Amino acid sequence: MAQESVDLSCDYQFWMQKLSVWDQASTLGTQQDTCVHLARFQEFLRKMYEALKEMDSNTIFERFPTIDQLLAKACWNPFILAYDESQKILIWCLCCLINKEPQNSRQSKLNSWVQTEASPLPSKACWPSD
Numbered sequence: 001m002a003q004e005s006v007d008l009s010c011d012y013q014f015w016m017q018k019l020s021v022w023d024q025a026s027t028l029g030t031q032q033d034t035c036v037h038l039a040r041f042q043e044f045l046r047k048m049y050e051a052l053k054e055m056d057s058n059t060i061f062e063r064f065p066t067i068d069q070l071l072a073k074a075c076w077n078p079f080i081l082a083y084d085e086s087q088k089i090l091i092w093c094l095c096c097l098i099n100k101e102p103q104n105s106r107q108s109k110l111n112s113w114v115q116t117e118a119s120p121l122p123s124k125a126c127w128p129s130d
Contacts, residue, residue: 008051011044012064019073031079038083045074045089052096057107060097067097068113075117094118 018041022034052060052067060067074080074090081087094114099107 015044016070023073034079042086049089049092052093057097057099072117
């Protein structure tokens with residue numbers, strides 16, 4: 001379990017850097033690099049979801065302070081959204097950030113942000129209903 005945690009943290013940094021590069025450049029080379037890495041990124045998202053679903057929102061942000069940035073960059077990447085089950089897993093990850101009963105304005109703002117980020121995504125079949 002400890003090794004999985006270390007691996008996820010290393011992977012997290014790798015993908016945060018990749019997403020930043022992909023977000024800033026729309027060259028053919030960047031698009032090709034994105035496509036080459038889609039399967040690995042989807043597997044990372046799946047592992048991330050497995051970790052996130054076991055944590056509350058506060059713990060998530062303690063462990064992954066920039067998780068919102070990582071997920072936002074992924075939400076706006078059309079290659080990621082079009083690949084296999086990535087969109088669905090991305091929504092699952094976003095849902096893990098939601099506080100069902102927000103205790104303060106920060107948590108309420110986070111809930112609104114998650115819903116705003118997810119709103120352009122066409123696949124909402126698994127969006128939690130309150």
